[in-house]
Amino acid sequence: MLFLLQAAAGKQSSTGMLTMLLPFILMFVVMYFLILRPQKKKEKDRKAMISRIRKNDRVVTAGGVHGSIVTVREHEVILRVDDAKDVKVKVDRSSIVSVLEVSHDEDEEEAKEIDKESGKETK
DSSP states (O other): OHHHHHHHHHHHHHHHHHHHHHHHHHHHHHHIIIIIHHHHHHHHHHHHHHHTOOTTOEEEETTOOEEEEEEEOSSEEEEEEETTTTEEEEEEGGGEEEEEEOOHHHHHHHHHHHHHHHHHHHO
């Protein structure tokens, strides 16, 4: 008789355990869709922005310094802060927060690529 009561209690505890874990599972799913997933997308967009920076782009750093890019290296960027006195600052590439103005050199390169592609299509 005791064994039957223990077996019945074992079945109830497994469903009770699932019922207790269900709110935690739901909280994790909600947190993933509301917090983690948008954060990953935002970080992906930021990395893409940093990888696209080119010479003569106007940028803002995390410290609030505005300048135009003079040199782009693997992990650092040299910014020209003041044109009149030729003041340059070396900053970490990851410290760039936003790109204010994209240089026109990139637009010209894209136009050349489009011309090349259209030339290939006409032949």
